[in-house]
Amino acid sequence: MTAATTDVAEPSQDTRKAGRFVYVAGVVLLCAWVLVPLYFLLINTLSSPEAVNAYPKSFIPEFDLGSLTFFAGFDGILTALKNSILVAAMTMVMSILIGAPAGYALSRFEFRGKELFRLLILLTRAFPLPLLALPLAVMFIRTGIDDTVFGLALVHTTLAIPFAVLITFSLFSGIPIELEEAAWTLGCNRVTAFQKVILPLVLPGITASAIFAFVISWNEVFAAAVLTIENRTLTAFLLQNLDTSPLHLKFAGGFILVVPALIFIFAVRKYLFAMWGIANR
Amino acid sequence: MNPRLLPYVLILPVTLFLCLFFLYPFVLVAQQAFSNGSGFTMSNFRDVTEHWKFPISLKNTFLLALAVVPIQLALSLLMATMVTKMKKGRDLILYVWTIPLGISDLAAGIIWLAIFEQSGFLNSMMGGLGLIDSPTNFLSYTSPVMVFVAIMLAEIWRATAIMLVILVAGIGLIPKEYYEAGEVFGATPWQRFLKITLPMLRPSLQTALVLRVILAFEVFAVVQALGGTLFPVLMGETYAYQFELLNGGAAAAIALIILAISITFTLIIMRALRVPKGATI
Numbered sequence: 001m002t003a004a005t006t007d008v009a010e011p012s013q014d015t016r017k018a019g020r021f022v023y024v025a026g027v028v029l030l031c032a033w034v035l036v037p038l039y040f041l042l043i044n045t046l047s048s049p050e051a052v053n054a055y056p057k058s059f060i061p062e063f064d065l066g067s068l069t070f071f072a073g074f075d076g077i078l079t080a081l082k083n084s085i086l087v088a089a090m091t092m093v094m095s096i097l098i099g100a101p102a103g104y105a106l107s108r109f110e111f112r113g114k115e116l117f118r119l120l121i122l123l124t125r126a127f128p129l130p131l132l133a134l135p136l137a138v139m140f141i142r143t144g145i146d147d148t149v150f151g152l153a154l155v156h157t158t159l160a161i162p163f164a165v166l167i168t169f170s171l172f173s174g175i176p177i178e179l180e181e182a183a184w185t186l187g188c189n190r191v192t193a194f195q196k197v198i199l200p201l202v203l204p205g206i207t208a209s210a211i212f213a214f215v216i217s218w219n220e221v222f223a224a225a226v227l228t229i230e231n232r233t234l235t236a237f238l239l240q241n242l243d244t245s246p247l248h249l250k251f252a253g254g255f256i257l258v259v260p261a262l263i264f265i266f267a268v269r270k271y272l273f274a275m276w277g278i279a280n281r
Numbered sequence: 282m283n284p285r286l287l288p289y290v291l292i293l294p295v296t297l298f299l300c301l302f303f304l305y306p307f308v309l310v311a312q313q314a315f316s317n318g319s320g321f322t323m324s325n326f327r328d329v330t331e332h333w334k335f336p337i338s339l340k341n342t343f344l345l346a347l348a349v350v351p352i353q354l355a356l357s358l359l360m361a362t363m364v365t366k367m368k369k370g371r372d373l374i375l376y377v378w379t380i381p382l383g384i385s386d387l388a389a390g391i392i393w394l395a396i397f398e399q400s401g402f403l404n405s406m407m408g409g410l411g412l413i414d415s416p417t418n419f420l421s422y423t424s425p426v427m428v429f430v431a432i433m434l435a436e437i438w439r440a441t442a443i444m445l446v447i448l449v450a451g452i453g454l455i456p457k458e459y460y461e462a463g464e465v466f467g468a469t470p471w472q473r474f475l476k477i478t479l480p481m482l483r484p485s486l487q488t489a490l491v492l493r494v495i496l497a498f499e500v501f502a503v504v505q506a507l508g509g510t511l512f513p514v515l516m517g518e519t520y521a522y523q524f525e526l527l528n529g530g531a532a533a534a535i536a537l538i539i540l541a542i543s544i545t546f547t548l549i550i551m552r553a554l555r556v557p558k559g560a561t562i
Contacts, residue, residue: 027363031377037438038380040402041392055416056405098294105291117292124303125492126547128499128516131536132302134523135309158302165295190287219385221502222516226523235387235502242505247398250506254391261383269376273450 038258045255049248071252080237081256083149084218087233090153091217092210095160096168100206103168108177124162132158133223140227147229155223160213167209167271171202208271211264218260307540313533325534329522338513345429345514346497349436353493354486356437357444362474365452375449382442389439390506394420397431397507420507428508435503440496444489451485452478487554494550495543515539 043059044052048066051058071077106114133155140146145154175198183193224236232240238253245253265272314325329335360378364371381389396402397419404416419427455478463473479486501516515535522532 023363023366026359027367027374030360030363031374033438034377034380037392037396040395044395053400055400056408057400057402059402059405098298101291102295105288109288111285111288114288117296120296120299124299126495126544127303127307128495128539128543129303130499130501131310131519131539132306134519134529134532134536135306135313136302137523138313138529139306139309154302158299161295161298215383219383219388221385221387222499222520225520235385238391239387239502239505243509247400250391251395254388254395257385257388258392261385261388262380265380265383266376269372269379272379272382272446273375273453 041251041255041258044248044251047248049246052248052251053246067248067252068255071249071256074249076232076237077234077253080232080234083228083231084234086149087153087156087224088214088217090150091156091160092214094153094157095164095213096206096210098157099161099164100168102165103170104172106165106169107172121162121165124158129159130220130222133226137227147227147231149228149231152224152227152233153217155227156217156220157213159220159223160216163212163216164209167212168202168206171205171209172198175201205271208268211268215261215264219257310533310536313530314537317530325530326538328528329518329531329534329538334513334518338515338518341512342498342500342514342516345432345436345500346494348429348433349440350490350493350497352437353441353444354490356441357448357489360441360445361448361452362478364449379442379446381439382446384439385502386439386500387502387506389435390503393431393435393438393503394506397427420511422511425511428511431507432500432504432512435507436497436500439503440493443496444493447485447489447492448482451482454485455481483554484556487551487556490550490554491547494546498539498543498546 043057043061045067046061046063046065047058048062048064049070050066051062051064052067102117105111106118136151136155137146140148140151145151179197179201180193183197184190188196219235221235221239224233225239228236234253234257238245238250238257242250315321315323317324364375364378367374384392394401399416399418399420403419404413407413408416418424420431421428459477459481460473463477468476499516500514501520504512504514504517516539519532519535519539522528522535
């Protein structure tokens with residue numbers, strides 16, 4: 001009996017070791033799959049324009065700011081960058097201000113039409129939303145907000161709002177209603193109880209979902225390219241100049257697009273999974 | 282304020298916003314597609330579908346989705362199961378794997394351009410290894426397969442993370458007791474994956490696939506950055522009609538076609554992966 005178990009145990013330990021090796025190698029390989037292309041972009045950004053267009057490429061960056069200076073000096077780029085930040089900031093503020101109350105209502109109240117409302121929110125996911133830019137272009141010309149940062153921010157808010165509602169819903173659901181009720185019995189009304197008890201608890205999560213809205217807007221290409229002509233955002237600018245712009249401009253632009261995204265994903269990483277977990281149900 | 286009215290007051294802003302910027306534009310886009318200024322017409326659809334580029338872009342969009350989505354599903358399932366077994370460094374690995382989630386499709390296209398362009402890293406690597414004598418231009422009309430592969434890799438690189446996040450969140454919701462019970466009854470890891478993880482993960486798989494498939498039909502900026510006009514896709518055609526041909530009616534018609542395809546696939550996925558009533562965790 002004991003002999004039999006040791007007989008079985010030994011090869012199984014070997015296979016376990018091999019399995020462990022395959023597992024670690026897999027993890028490392030998948031990390032490299034994500035990071036190596038980013039590293040290549042970094043090399044190109046930190047090289048002089050001549051080096052970017054040269055062959056063969058060096059696999060170590062030469063830490064030359066030539067490409068980035070060229071990027072900063074390129075006509076219209078800085079305005080585009082400013083527009084991108086403006087649109088994203090507006091999207092962030094609007095989607096939270098409009099979305100968070102609905103998230104609170106969904107988590108705290110049972111009311112008629114709740115299912116219908118949830119359906120409306122979920123429905124937005126089943127549609128390719130950037131296409132909305134086409135009819136809105138016409139509507140914006142009529143109302144005089146065509147080719148403005150604000151008009152584009154409205155479209156980006158439509159993209160971000162379903163996330164804002166679902167994320168804030170999950171945040172508020174995570175706070176027991178008893179906390180609020182205790183505040184009421186201690187002399188708070190609904191508004192002060194919300195301010196003093198609930199708001200401090202959800203603020204980090206709200207910040208995370210605001211950042212998420214910022215990234216959605218910052219990254220959006222199609223609607224931005226359709227809706228802005230004079231006041232182009234960075235993505236629209238890069239897209240419309242793809243055929244004509246030199247390689248070093250493209251890579252520096254791509255790099256500037258990537259950097260905030262990296263920081264933001266790092267800032268919200270704790271919430272990323274909680275947000276999606278609830279949003280699924 | 283009447284407490285019965287409060288939830289309605291709270292959801293009012295979102296509802297109004299979505300009616301104005303989500304539901305109404307769809308009415309507008311349909312109007313635009315079915316009219317020629319005077320009355321109902323199908324001529325926009327005829328113009329669009331009879332154009333020689335339409336069948337090609339339709340085929341390309343489907344081919345790309347067909348090539349990319351199954352790989353992403355397998356990859357994200359693999360990554361999600363790898364991560365759940367992890368003890369040390371889980372947060373770091375998850376952060377690295379979710380980085381592409383924050384990266385714009387345009388930036389992703391530019392990143393892979395750095396690898397595939399003529400003086401890019403793939404050529405430099407192959408040259409350095411002595412495999413080729415002079416750099417080849419991968420992204421030209423003479424090598425349509427390479428263009429497709431480059432776009433495919435960029436899409437897989439960029440958009441696997443969104444599925445990963447949803448699946449990791451979903452796996453986190455499966456009670457540990459199920460796995461313990463499976464182990465007690467002698468189920469191998471593979472059996473546990475097939476009989477516990479996969480069926481319990483159905484709602485998450487549903488969400489992940491719906492989101493991903495819709496995004497796949499919206500593919501645009503990656504293709505523009507890597508293939509340009511070499512690889513026409515539906516969304517690119519919409520953009521061309523709107524901007525280069527200034528034909529709003531035709532652009533609206535293609536938009537409706539993309540919309541119809543997206544809705545059809547959403548319904549198919551929801552039907553195929555439907556969760557039996559009362560079978561939630």
